[in-house]
Amino acid sequence: MKAIHLTDRFFWAFGGLVVLFVICFWVPVLLPGAQAIFVLLLAIVILDGLLLFGKNMEVSAARQTPKIMGLGDDNPIKVRMENASSLPLSIRLIDELPVQFQRRDFEYRISLGSDASETLHYDLRPVERGQYTFGDLNLFLSSPIGLLERRWIVPAEAAVPVYPSVLQMKQLELRALDRIAQHPGIKKIRRIGHSYEFEQIKNYVRGDDYRSINWKASSRRGTLMVNQYEDERSQQIYSIIDKSRVMKMPFEGLSLMDYAVNASLAISNIALKKYDRAGLITFSDKIGATVKADSKATQLNKILNALYAEQERQVEANYELLYYAARKLIAGRSMILLYTNFESRFALERALPFLRRINRTHLLVVIFFENTEIRTFIEEEATHIEDIYLQTVARKYLNEKAQMVQQLRQYGIQAVLTRPEDLSVNTVNKYLELKSRGLI
Numbered sequence: 001m002k003a004i005h006l007t008d009r010f011f012w013a014f015g016g017l018v019v020l021f022v023i024c025f026w027v028p029v030l031l032p033g034a035q036a037i038f039v040l041l042l043a044i045v046i047l048d049g050l051l052l053f054g055k056n057m058e059v060s061a062a063r064q065t066p067k068i069m070g071l072g073d074d075n076p077i078k079v080r081m082e083n084a085s086s087l088p089l090s091i092r093l094i095d096e097l098p099v100q101f102q103r104r105d106f107e108y109r110i111s112l113g114s115d116a117s118e119t120l121h122y123d124l125r126p127v128e129r130g131q132y133t134f135g136d137l138n139l140f141l142s143s144p145i146g147l148l149e150r151r152w153i154v155p156a157e158a159a160v161p162v163y164p165s166v167l168q169m170k171q172l173e174l175r176a177l178d179r180i181a182q183h184p185g186i187k188k189i190r191r192i193g194h195s196y197e198f199e200q201i202k203n204y205v206r207g208d209d210y211r212s213i214n215w216k217a218s219s220r221r222g223t224l225m226v227n228q229y230e231d232e233r234s235q236q237i238y239s240i241i242d243k244s245r246v247m248k249m250p251f252e253g254l255s256l257m258d259y260a261v262n263a264s265l266a267i268s269n270i271a272l273k274k275y276d277r278a279g280l281i282t283f284s285d286k287i288g289a290t291v292k293a294d295s296k297a298t299q300l301n302k303i304l305n306a307l308y309a310e311q312e313r314q315v316e317a318n319y320e321l322l323y324y325a326a327r328k329l330i331a332g333r334s335m336i337l338l339y340t341n342f343e344s345r346f347a348l349e350r351a352l353p354f355l356r357r358i359n360r361t362h363l364l365v366v367i368f369f370e371n372t373e374i375r376t377f378i379e380e381e382a383t384h385i386e387d388i389y390l391q392t393v394a395r396k397y398l399n400e401k402a403q404m405v406q407q408l409r410q411y412g413i414q415a416v417l418t419r420p421e422d423l424s425v426n427t428v429n430k431y432l433e434l435k436s437r438g439l440i
Helices: 008-023 028-052 166-177 215-221 256-273 299-309 319-329 345-361 372-379 385-410 420-436
Strands: 004-006 059-064 075-083 089-095 108-112 116-124 130-134 137-142 148-154 158-163 197-203 225-230 236-242 277-283 287-294 335-339 363-369 414-418
Touching: 008 028, 028 148, 059 089, 059 137, 059 148, 075 089, 075 108, 108 116, 158 299, 166 256, 166 420, 215 225, 236 256, 236 287, 256 277, 256 299, 256 335, 256 363, 256 420, 277 299, 277 319, 287 299, 287 319, 319 345, 335 420, 345 363, 345 385, 363 385, 363 420, 372 385, 385 414, 414 420
Parallel strands: 236 277, 236 335, 335 363, 363 414
Antiparallel strands: 004 148, 059 075, 075 116, 089 108, 089 137, 130 158, 137 148, 197 225, 277 287
C-alpha cells in the first residue's frame, strides 16, 4: 500500500463526483447516474492499479555522477531511465540529493513509450568541500489512465567528494600558458630586463634585443651573436591561507576561504608548469596543513588533498605565529601569497609588524577582498536621505580598503585588492608580473 499514490486527476475526478452527489439532494433524478459514475470510477481505479502492479511492469534507472565534483563548478549529473514494459508510462522523478544542497523541490517529469529510454541532464553547484551522499532514485509511475501512481524505488546511494575546483585550475592553466591566443582576464606581461638563467648564445635575428649582443662571441664568429635567457626555475611559491573567522564571509554561496582554496590550487598548478616549486600553509590561531614546496609529479595531488580537508575556524588569526612558522618551515627566499581579509585599518595595523618582518626575508604578496555587496549598494540610486547617508558610509569603507593597499605598498609589501570571483585570475596575473620583473 505504501507504493500507491493518488494523483491530482484522481482528486479532480472524485471531487467532481462528490459535487454531483451534493446536487442530487436537490435533483434526486440524477442519483442513479451519479451512482453509476461512482461504480465506473472504482472500476477504472482498479484497472489502473492492475496495469501499474502487473507482472510485466519493468522499469530501470541509473545515476551517473563524476568521480569528484568541483567546488563552485556546475557539475553535470545524468539519470538514465528505461521502460522495458509494454505500457507507455508517465514518470515523475525525485532524486534524493545530498543534504548540503537543501533542495526539496527537485522533480522532473517525462513520458516514456513502450521499450523506450531517455537520459535526463542537470547540474549541481556545491559550495562546500566534503563528502556528498546521494540517496535513492524515486520513480512515480502512472499509466495513460493517470488516476494512480506507483512508487518505484531504485537503490542508487553513492558518495561523491567535493574537491577544490580542478576545472577552474585547468582553465587558468590554458590561459596563462598559451602565448598566442588572447584570453579575457589574463594579462600579457611585458618582461622587464633579463632573468639570471643563461640558456645559450645564438645568431642575431631581426627583432632580438640589441642589448643582449655578446660582443666577444660576435668578434670570434665574425657575425652578430646574442645571449638568450630563460625564466628562472625552481623558485619556491607558497600559498598561505588564513582560515580564521574573517574568511567565513560568503559571496555567491562560496566563503572567502573557499575562493582562496580554488585560487591556491590554480596558482600551484601554474607554478609547477613554470618549473617552480609549490607549497602550502594554512593558519588561524594555530598552524594547519603544511606542504613543503617541491616540484615532484605528486606535489599537486598533495596540495589538492590538503586543501580538501581544511575548514574555517571561529577564532582570530595569529600573525605572530605565522611569522615564526615562516621562519621555521620556509627555507630560503620565497614568494608568499597570503590570502586573508582586513575589514578595518585597525586589523591591518595589528598584523603589519609581522608582515613587515616576513617581507624582509621573502617576497610577500598580501591578497585580500573587496566587499562586492557594498559596491553594488553604492551603485544603486539613492531615493531617501537615509540612503545617501548609508552610501556615504559605504564609500568611506571602500576608500579605507584602498588606503590599506597604499599602506602596504609604502612598506614594500606587494598587495592585491580583488573581488572574490576575480581572485584566481588576479593572483595568476600578480605571479606572472613579479616573475617577469625578476623579483623572485
